[in-house]
Every structure is written in structure tokens, then in C-alpha cells.
Amino acid sequence: MRQAEQDLWKEKLGEFREKTEAFYGGEMDKKDYKGFSGKYGSYAQRDGKAGMLRLRFTGGIMKKDQLKFIADSIEKHHIDLVHLTTCQTVQLHNLKPAQIYDIMEHALEHGIVTMGGGGDYPRNVTMSPLSGAEEEYFDVAPYARAAGRYLLGFIDKKKMPRKLKVAFSNRPENVPHATFRDLGFTARRDGTFDVYSAGGLGANPRFGLKVAEAVDPEMILYYIRAMWEVFLAYGNYENRAKARTRYMQQTLGEEGYQKAFQEKLQEVFASGEDLRIQVECEEIKKTGDGTRAEGRWIVKQKQEGLYAFHYHPLGGSIHPSRFREIYDCIADMDQVEIRLSPDESMYVIHLTGSEVRRLEKVLDDGAKTLFEASVACIGASICQVGVRDSQKLLKAAVEAVRASGLSDEALPQIHISGCPSSCGTHQIGRIGFRGGVKMIDKVPNPAFNLFVNGCDEEGRERMGKELGAILEKDIPAFLVEVGKASDAYGKGFDCWMEEREEEFQQIGKKYIIG
Numbered sequence: 279m280r281q282a283e284q285d286l287w288k289e290k291l292g293e294f295r296e297k298t299e300a301f302y303g304g305e306m307d308k309k310d311y312k313g314f315s316g317k318y319g320s321y322a323q324r325d326g327k328a329g330m331l332r333l334r335f336t337g338g339i340m341k342k343d344q345l346k347f348i349a350d351s352i353e354k355h356h357i358d359l360v361h362l363t364t365c366q367t368v369q370l371h372n373l374k375p376a377q378i379y380d381i382m383e384h385a386l387e388h389g390i391v392t393m394g395g396g397g398d399y400p401r402n403v404t405m406s407p408l409s410g411a412e413e414e415y416f417d418v419a420p421y422a423r424a425a426g427r428y429l430l431g432f433i434d435k436k437k438m439p440r441k442l443k444v445a446f447s448n449r450p451e452n453v454p455h456a457t458f459r460d461l462g463f464t465a466r467r468d469g470t471f472d473v474y475s476a477g478g479l480g481a482n483p484r485f486g487l488k489v490a491e492a493v494d495p496e497m498i499l500y501y502i503r504a505m506w507e508v509f510l511a512y513g514n515y516e517n518r519a520k521a522r523t524r525y526m527q528q529t530l531g532e533e534g535y536q537k538a539f540q541e542k543l544q545e546v547f548a549s550g551e552d553l554r555i556q557v558e559c560e561e562i563k564k565t566g567d568g569t570r571a572e573g574r575w576i577v578k579q580k581q582e583g584l585y586a587f588h589y590h591p592l593g594g595s596i597h598p599s600r601f602r603e604i605y606d607c608i609a610d611m612d613q614v615e616i617r618l619s620p621d622e623s624m625y626v627i628h629l630t631g632s633e634v635r636r637l638e639k640v641l642d643d644g645a646k647t648l649f650e651a652s653v654a655c656i657g658a659s660i661c662q663v664g665v666r667d668s669q670k671l672l673k674a675a676v677e678a679v680r681a682s683g684l685s686d687e688a689l690p691q692i693h694i695s696g697c698p699s700s701c702g703t704h705q706i707g708r709i710g711f712r713g714g715v716k717m718i719d720k721v722p723n724p725a726f727n728l729f730v731n732g733c734d735e736e737g738r739e740r741m742g743k744e745l746g747a748i749l750e751k752d753i754p755a756f757l758v759e760v761g762k763a764s765d766a767y768g769k770g771f772d773c774w775m776e777e778r779e780e781e782f783q784q785i786g787k788k789y790i791i792g
Contacts, residue, residue, distance in 0.1 A: 284387060288383060288386060290393065294315070294320075312662065317399055318382065319332040320378055323661075323662070328374060332368070334390065335390070337446070341615055342609065345604060346609075349601040352598045352602070358372055363622065364703055367618070394433045400432050403445070404443070404454040407625050408448075408617065409422075410559065411562075413449075421446055421498055424498070425444055425498060428502060442505075443460045443478070446464075455620065456736075457739055458479065459477055459486065460477070461523075463493075463501075470493055470494060471492075471498065472488060473489050474487065476524050476527050480698060482520075483741055496557075497554060500553050504543040508535075512538060513526065514529070562613060565583055567583065571635060575588040584628055586625045590623035591644055592672065593652070603641075608626060608633075614628050614633070623651065649676070649761075652675075656696075656701075657696045663697055666724055668711075674754050679761060688762070689760065689761045689764065691707070692709040694713075700712070708732065709730055712726060724749070725791065728744070730786075746786075756786075763782070
């Protein structure tokens with residue numbers, strides 16, 4: 279980040295300090311403060327006594343100096359809670375105002391911007407975390423970075439749709455959910471992008487509509503600008519709950535929206551503004567050291583002899599000390615960097631065989647099975663709008679499954695959201711849970727609604743089917759029973775669900791509250 283850009287963002291922090299002091303001094307209510315502070319990437323936590331700060335990393339790309347900055351900040355401010363998010367950001371929790379100011383300002387010196395990390399602004403641009411390191415149609419990272427820079431320029435422009443989310447996918451696995459974001463670019467074999475728009479999870483979920491095919495990658499900013507123009511013309515500013523791009527599918531109809539997008543796109547082209555970009559892919563000159571490495575969490579890269587290590591802390595809640603330990607391990611390793619993943623995990627990429635073995639010894643507390651690599655939002659103990667504690671549920675479920683002795687293939691990665699916002703992406707999980715309340719004899723009971731058979735793969739997307747509510751206390755037992763039935767079939771969970779789904783349904787009926 280250039281010095282002029284740093285200075286520009288730092289100038290904007292004065293008002294944040296003023297309003298934050300007013301809030302914590304009791305002169306501003308939580309709702310008003312939330313509406314203001316989100317622009318700066320910070321929110322008050324549920325108890326109103328501390329705050330969180332969201333550090334943006336475009337495409338989830340974290341360089342070593344940025345990793346060190348986080349480690350330094352954690353130690354300087356004694357930070358005790360850190361969360362990796364499904365939008366490839368890092369959330370620092372339990373912060374006092376002075377800590378927030380200090381981290382927010384000094385983060386800029388390391389190219390980390392918090393502005394627009396929350397509120398009604400362009401959010402962190404996401405991408406496939408192994409782009410450039412795995413077999414793919416092409417490396418989308420340079421385009422994600424260009425989009426991220428461009429979108430920062432919209433933060434102070436005329437009103438944006440809420441949470442404008444842009445994603446880039448390098449292959450059909452569609453890890454960043456590019457086909458159901460506000461705007462998504464999916465790579466094609468021919469080196470171009472297909473473009474999807476007006477999608478999103480949460481209330482009134484929608485898959486994106488394809489608005490363009492075979493787009494030259496150098497033209498992507500025209501499509502971002504067109505997305506903004508469409509919302510300015512047709513977005514719902516009267517009802518904040520519906521001020522998301524996906525609601526335009528309802529108001530305009532699918533064909534009407536696609537037509538509106540094309541009309542705005544042509545206006546952008548006709549404006550004469552030159553938004554073409556030229557990018558260069560990072561050249562990986564590093565070669566392997568002859569050491570072979572294999573394991574569940576070791577990924578062989580497309581670069582001969584290089585590997586990525588996949589580390590998934592439980593529920594994305596990484597122990598703060600891990601940042602220093604990772605940095606100390608990789609500091610002298612050439613071209614190594616971190617890639618945050620949309621499933622609340624991280625990859626350390628461009629490792630030789632001996633380097634990945636060194637790192638594996640440091641990161642020995644991560645998920646051991648696919649189920650333990652499940653996704654859970656930060657939950658109601660921290661989040662203002664949360665209904666249930668997703669982290670607590672996941673911890674209880676993992677403990678029960680470990681004690682049951684199930685095989686590694688018995689259960690899939692599950693997705694847990696503490697409320698309908700779907701920060702835990704429950705709607706596209708093989709098994710998903712959404713926090714809520716179930717009334718029994720007029721008494722509210724903690725519960726989660728069960729969703730099954732969601733899919734995020736490009737071309738096969740589907741929302742999970744909602745089956746009903748299960749009491750929170752019964753969910754670990756439900757998952758163990760499902761796992762035992764899957765194990766008894768002997769072919770793994772996916773095969774069992776495809777061939778014996780009626781067994782799953784019967785187990786569900788025993789736990790679902792009518």
C-alpha cells in the first residue's frame with residue numbers, strides 16, 4: 279500500500295475514535311454505533327463491554343510480514359480470542375477501544391485495511407484459496423486483488439447494497455461460492471470468466487443469475503461497476519432487510535434482472551471510462567528439495583516438489599499463539615505465504631517436503647477428520663445478532679463423536695450458523711444447522727433447525743432441505759447415531775446418504791421436534 283493511501287485511510291479514523299468513545303462512555307446506543315462502526319470493520323460485542331476488529335485480506339492472501347504483524351499485535355495487546363471467518367478475514371475479539379485504534383492504524387502500514395469490513399459496504403473479495411498452487415483453469419488471484427483495490431474506492435461513494443460480496447473461483451469446486459454471491463466470476467477452461475450476479479445465502483437465499491459468459495479477464499471492473507449501477511437504479515433502499523442484491527431477482531424477475539444488468543453494463547462501456555486491467559501472475563521459482571510428503575492435510579501443488587499444508591482449527595477459532603508459532607516456523611522459508619479459506623481454515627503454501635514436515639509438527643492441534651473440520655460462526659456469546667452459540671455446539675458434537683469411536687469417514691463436514699444470516703453457510707452444507715428457539719409447553723428451548731443435502735459445486739448447486747428443529751442438547755447424540763449408521767454401511771457417509779437416505783430420515787424423525 280502506498281504511503282498516500284495509508285495517510286488517506288488514517289485521516290478517516292478520527293471520527294471513528296470520537297463515536298467509539300461516545301459509545302463506550304454511554305452516550306450512544308448499540309444500534310446506532312453498529313450502524314456507524316461497521317464501516318471501519320469493527321463492532322461492539324454482545325455484552326457491549328468490548329469490541330471486535332475484522333482484518334481484510336483480499337482473496338485470503340496473507341504475506342509473512344502481515345502474519346508477523348498479527349502475532350505482534352496479539353502479544354502487545356494480550357488478545358485471547360481470534361476467529362478465521364468464512365469471508366477469508368481474521369477477527370480479533372475482546373478488544374478495548376485503545377487496542378482497536380492502535381491495531382486499526384498500524385495495520386495500514388502492513389497493507390491491511392479494516393475499512394468496509396462490516397456495514398453496508400463492499401466486503402472482502404474472496405477467492406479459491408489455492409489459486410495459483412493447484413490444478414485449475416487459471417490463476418484468479420491477480421484478478422481478485424485488482425477487484426479488491428477497485429472496490430475500496432466505493433466505500434465513500436453513494437449508498438451501496440448491504441454487504442456487497444464479490445468472489446472469484448478457479449475451478450468447479452466453487453470453494454468461495456462465486457455462483458451465489460452478489461457478484462461472482464468463475465474461471466473457464468478457455469481462460470475467460472462466466473459472471474453470476476444477485477445471489478447470496480441467509481434470509482431469502484438465491485443462487486446467482488448468469489449475466490455474462492466468456493468474459494475477458496481484463497474487463498472484470500466493468501462488471502463490478504455495472505453491478506453497482508444496477509443496485510443504484512433498482513435496489514430496495516426503503517427496507518433495509520431487503521437491501522441486498524438477491525432481492526432484485528424478486529422485484530425484477532430473473533429475465534428482468536439479467537436485462538437490467540446488461541443495460542447498465544452497456545452504459546458503463548459507453549461512458550468511455552477505461553477500466554481495463556493488466557495483471558501479472560506471481561512466478562513461483564521455488565523448487566522441491568527431493569523430500570516427499572504425504573498426509574490427510576498435505577496437498578501436493580501443481581509446482582513440482584512443492585506442497586500446501588491445510589490447517590483447520592476447531593470452528594475456525596485459532597489459538598492466538600499459533601500466529602507467532604507459524605511465523606517463527608516459516609520466516610526463513612522462501613516464497614511461503616498464508617491463504618485463508620472460506621471454511622474457516624488456512625493453507626500454508628509453497629512448502630518443500632522438508633518444510634511441510636517442520637510445519638506439521640507445529641500445527642498439531644488442528645482437525646483430525648473431515649467432521650472435525652466443520653464450519654461454525656462465532657456464535658451468540660459474541661455476536662450481537664446471534665441466537666445460539668455455534669462454537670459451543672460444535673465443541674460438544676466433536677467431543678461426542680470422538681468418544682463414540684466412529685471412523686474418519688462416518689460424518690461429513692457440517693455447517694453451523696447461530697442465526698438465519700448463514701455466516702456458517704448452513705444452507706449449502708451436506709448437513710447444516712441454523713440456530714433458533716423451539717417452544718415446548720410454552721417454554722423456549724435452545725434448538726437448531728436441521729438442513730440436509732446442500733451443495734456448492736458449480737453446476738450442481740442446491741440449497742439444503744430444511745427438515746425441522748432439534749433441541750441443542752440432542753444434536754451430539756443425533757450426529758453419533760447418524761455416524762454409526764453410516765459406519766455400519768461401510769462405504770462412507772456420502773455413499774450411505776446417496777443409497778440409504780431413508781435411514782437418515784428415520785434417524786432424524788427420532789430427534790426432530792414437531
